[in-house]
Amino acid sequence: MLFLQILFWICLFIVFYAYVGYGFLIAFLVAIKKLFTRKNLTEQNFQPTVSLIIAAYNEEDFILHKLQNTKELDYPADKLQVVFITDGSTDKTPQLVKANSNFELLHSPERKGKAFAMNRAVQYAKADILVFSDANTLLNKECVSELVKHFASPKVGGVAGEKKIIKQIDDKASAAGEGLYWKYESALKRLDSSLSTIVGAAGELFSVRRELYEPVQEGTIIEDFVLSLRICMKGYLFKYEPKAFAIETASSSMKEEQKRKVRICAGGFQAMQMLKDLLNIFKYRLLSFQYISHRVLRWAVCPLCLVIMFFANLLIVFLSPLLLYKGIMVAQIVFYTLAFIGWQFANRNIKIKSLYVPYYFVFMNAAAFMGFNRFLKGNQTVIWEKAGRQKLA
Numbered sequence: 001m002l003f004l005q006i007l008f009w010i011c012l013f014i015v016f017y018a019y020v021g022y023g024f025l026i027a028f029l030v031a032i033k034k035l036f037t038r039k040n041l042t043e044q045n046f047q048p049t050v051s052l053i054i055a056a057y058n059e060e061d062f063i064l065h066k067l068q069n070t071k072e073l074d075y076p077a078d079k080l081q082v083v084f085i086t087d088g089s090t091d092k093t094p095q096l097v098k099a100n101s102n103f104e105l106l107h108s109p110e111r112k113g114k115a116f117a118m119n120r121a122v123q124y125a126k127a128d129i130l131v132f133s134d135a136n137t138l139l140n141k142e143c144v145s146e147l148v149k150h151f152a153s154p155k156v157g158g159v160a161g162e163k164k165i166i167k168q169i170d171d172k173a174s175a176a177g178e179g180l181y182w183k184y185e186s187a188l189k190r191l192d193s194s195l196s197t198i199v200g201a202a203g204e205l206f207s208v209r210r211e212l213y214e215p216v217q218e219g220t221i222i223e224d225f226v227l228s229l230r231i232c233m234k235g236y237l238f239k240y241e242p243k244a245f246a247i248e249t250a251s252s253s254m255k256e257e258q259k260r261k262v263r264i265c266a267g268g269f270q271a272m273q274m275l276k277d278l279l280n281i282f283k284y285r286l287l288s289f290q291y292i293s294h295r296v297l298r299w300a301v302c303p304l305c306l307v308i309m310f311f312a313n314l315l316i317v318f319l320s321p322l323l324l325y326k327g328i329m330v331a332q333i334v335f336y337t338l339a340f341i342g343w344q345f346a347n348r349n350i351k352i353k354s355l356y357v358p359y360y361f362v363f364m365n366a367a368a369f370m371g372f373n374r375f376l377k378g379n380q381t382v383i384w385e386k387a388g389r390q391k392l393a
Contacts, residue, residue, distance in 0.1 A: 001319055008312040008325075011305035018297040019361075026191040026290075033195060046152040049127035050144055051081040051210075055117045056135030060091040066135050067101050075144040084135075085121040087111055093135075114203070115216040115223040122213055131207040132224070136248055137163075139205060143244035147207045150239045157212050157236025158228055160198055161205030161244035162186050180356055181364070186242065192290055193240035199291045201228035201238060205246035212236065220274070221267030229275055232287055258367060265371025268299040303368040310336075336362065 052070070056063060070082055082103040086094040088111020097105050106121055122130060129148050133139060143161060150159045163182050192198045203224035212231050216223040228238050250257075272295075279296070281288040310332055316325045335358050342359025345352055 001316070004312045004316050004319075008309055008316065011309040011312070014297060014305045015302050015309065018293065018302050022293045022297075023188055023191065026188070026195055030191055030194045046149050047076060047079055047145070048129050048148055048151060049079045049081070050075065050129045050131055050148060050207075051083060051125035051127035052131045052133065052144070053083050053085065053118065053121045053125065054133050054135050055114050055121070056084055056086045056089065056093050056097070057111070057114075058089050058091045058093060059135040060093050060096060062136050063093050063096050064100060065138065067097065067103075069138045070103070071101070072141055073139065073144055074141040079127075080144065081126055083121050083124055085117045087117045087120070112218065115220045116218050118223060119215045119218075122210075122215075125210065128210050129207055130210055130213055132203065132205070133246060134204050134248070137204045137246035138248070140243075140245055140247075143205065143246075146241050146244035147205075150241065151207075151209065153237075155237050156239055157231040157234065158201065158206060158208040158238040159244075160189070160201035160207075160228070160238065160240050161246055162189075162240070162242040163202050163204045164245050164247040166247050166249050181360060188294060189240045190242060192294065193238075196286050196290065197232050197237040198240045199229060199232070199238075199287070199294050200225040204248065205244060209236075217274070221270050222264060225267070226271050226274055229271075229278065229291070233275075233278060233284065258363070258370075261364065261367040262370045262374065265299065265368045266374040267371075268295070268368075269372055269375035272296060272300065299368055300372075303365040303372075306365055339363075 052073075054066070054070070056066070059066070073080070082101075083106060084097045084101075084103055085106040086097065087106070087108045089107070094105060094107040097103065104124065106124065108120075118132065129151055131144060131147060139161075147159045147161060150156045163186070165182055189198045201224050203222075206224055206228065208227065208231060212234065214227070214230060216227055220226055232238050275291075278284055278288055278291050281292070284291075313325060313329050313332060316322070317329050338355055339358040339362040342352070342355030343363070345355060346359060
């Protein structure tokens with residue numbers, strides 16, 4: 001009985017800490033840091049040469065939007081090289097890029113995944129700073145300037161932009177959960193960056209110093225995450241710049257969002273294996289603390305803790321008359337019931353805001369189990385079926 005109670009409270013603490021407590025702790029540490037440090041002013045007029053690399057696979061429905069958006073970027077033309085790489089595309093994407101722009105185009109009929117395409121494109125990059133963006137995103141005009149100003153500091157090895165989900169009139173229920181998640185994730189990244197460094201960039205928009213780029217191992221699923229953390233492991237900071245952002249439409253349905261989420265989770269477990277040295281908190285100190293708290297706990301520990309917590313609570317209720325545990329059990333049942341109802345509504349594309357949090361929370365943790373299963377079986381390859389996105393209105 002005592003063992004079950006200890007196990008229950010440990011699991012509850014881990015889940016609370018990973019999703020709520022860590023954010024408050026980081027906010028407190030950032031506030032303390034500000035009391036003892038001067039405000040670090042970035043160099044607004046710092047304009048190094050930039051190579052913007054955009055990977056596009058079968059994006060003929062969106063590529064014209066991307067081309068026009070890229071032409072509108074506010075950065076000196078003589079300092080900006082734009083490279084589109086369309087390896088493996090079987091639609092009109094390469095032809096549309098070639099016919100509607102003067103940007104450099106790299107194309108090979110063979111498809112080997114995004115990591116391979118990135119490595120290939122970098123060989124043609126001529127600039128000091130590499131900026132990576134996905135072809136299904138739109139960037140704000142100032143994004144390149146906002147990213148590169150941080151590189152005036154030699155301590156900065158990379159900078160990530162913010163990801164935003166476009167709100168549209170006919171948004172599906174999937175858009176609400178995805179948008180809510182990215183707002184939460186963006187808030188944590190701002191805090192991580194203010195304290196020291198973010199722990200993992202998103203591929204929609206990030207930048208690195210050319211000399212720090214290491215060819216990403218072929219077969220890497222979330223190459224942006226691995227690349228950014230390896231730069232941090234060298235002692236450099238990876239900053240977060242919310243004034244540089246990439247916007248994209250939400251997944252076209254919860255089925256498509258699940259496909260995307262499971263792939264990311266499978267990639268997360270692969271990344272943890274590739275970055276296992278980063279678990280050494282005695283070597284990497286603050287970086288390891290942030291990595292474990294922000295990533296490892298949420299990907300690998302919390303899903304298991306939720307299951308253990310539920311069944312430990314259930315056994316305690318059967319073995320003990322304590323009202324506290326009965327109350328918590330009722331709360332858990334209500335929470336998962338709301339999540340189930342939210343799932344039913346989401347599958348019917350019915351949006352009820354009060355159900356977003358319980359449903360998407362359970363959805364993310366369920367995806368972690370499915371992703372772990374794929375990781376163990378080794379059947380999540382880099383040649384994945386692209387998840388469907390809502391069309392831009």
